Amino acid sequence: MALIETRELTRIYELDAGRVVALDRVSLDIEDGDFAAVMGPSGSGKSTLMNLIGCLDRPTSGTYRLAGTAVESLNANGLAALRNREIGFVFQQFNLLPRMDALGNVELPMVYAGLDRKARREKALRALERVGLADRSHHRPMQLSGGQQQRVAIARALVNAPSLLLADEPTGALDSRTAIEILALFQELNREGVTIVIVTHDADVARHARRVVRFKDGRVTADQRQLPRDAREALAASAEAVA
Numbered sequence: 001m002a003l004i005e006t007r008e009l010t011r012i013y014e015l016d017a018g019r020v021v022a023l024d025r026v027s028l029d030i031e032d033g034d035f036a037a038v039m040g041p042s043g044s045g046k047s048t049l050m051n052l053i054g055c056l057d058r059p060t061s062g063t064y065r066l067a068g069t070a071v072e073s074l075n076a077n078g079l080a081a082l083r084n085r086e087i088g089f090v091f092q093q094f095n096l097l098p099r100m101d102a103l104g105n106v107e108l109p110m111v112y113a114g115l116d117r118k119a120r121r122e123k124a125l126r127a128l129e130r131v132g133l134a135d136r137s138h139h140r141p142m143q144l145s146g147g148q149q150q151r152v153a154i155a156r157a158l159v160n161a162p163s164l165l166l167a168d169e170p171t172g173a174l175d176s177r178t179a180i181e182i183l184a185l186f187q188e189l190n191r192e193g194v195t196i197v198i199v200t201h202d203a204d205v206a207r208h209a210r211r212v213v214r215f216k217d218g219r220v221t222a223d224q225r226q227l228p229r230d231a232r233e234a235l236a237a238s239a240e241a242v243a
């Protein structure tokens with residue numbers, strides 16, 4: 001069974017100025033354990049797709065099953081519960097709360113999930129350890145580098161142990177080396193069984209995925225499997241080249 005299964009998924013925005021078919025009858029399966037990169041020009045529907053598969057938005061028509069659940073059949077509460085259980089989100093601009101330290105930011109999704117304070121602390125610390133930031137748990141976002149902020153955001157996305165990680169341009173605000181470090185972390189998580197879908201404009205980033213799905217005008221124009229480049233090896237090779 002595919003983790004993500006869309007059939008003729010369509011999203012039309014109705015504006016005074018006219019209608020925009022942002023996503024046009026997209027049928028896409030993403031298997032449990034896959035690592036897919038979504039590419040395509042600006043306005044081709046990538047974020048619209050991510051919002052739909054992330055259960056942040058509802059389609060105009062078509063169907064979507066996530067982990068076997070028909071998403072259309074859920075009310076707002078059911079949708080929120082499914083989202084909390086199955087999905088972690090990572091964004092280009094990190095979206096951390098500036099007044100909270102790293103630990104506080106990672107704890108947030110568990111506040112909504114109703115976990116008590118001590119359990120929250122412990123799980124948040126473990127998630128920060130997982131992304132290599134245990135020694136930065138009391139730093140605020142402003143006191144962290146861009147790559148470290150993105151790691152905090154990834155820890156926050158992982159803290160409820162989601163089966164699916166959705167990342168819209170997660171490396172867009174990072175320099176190329178830091179981007180590869182983040183990809184190395186994604187590849188590790190993927191090897192541990194997390195399904196990953198990432199939107200990127202950057203072909204170098206997409207090379208690290210197992211599959212590349214291309215969009216244009218709200219339609220899938222290409223869908224190819226590939227042997228992913230290993231980010232750890234790339235980092236080691238570039239370190240040698242510098243030395």
Ligand SMILES: Nc1ncnc2c1ncn2[C@@H]1O[C@H](COP(=O)(O)OP(=O)(O)OP(=O)(O)O)[C@@H](O)[C@H]1O
Pocket residue numbers: 013015020021022040041042043044045046047048049
């Ligand atoms: N909330 C909205 N209301 C109206 N139109 C929208 C809305 N969101 C997106 N669109 C339109 O839908 C189309 C697809 O937008 P989308 O954001 O999915 O593109 P994208 O592929 O993510 O682009 P980018 O690479 O620039 O992020 C665009 O034509 C856009 O103008």
Ligand SMILES: [Mg+2]
Pocket residue numbers: 046047048
């Ligand atoms: Mg977008």
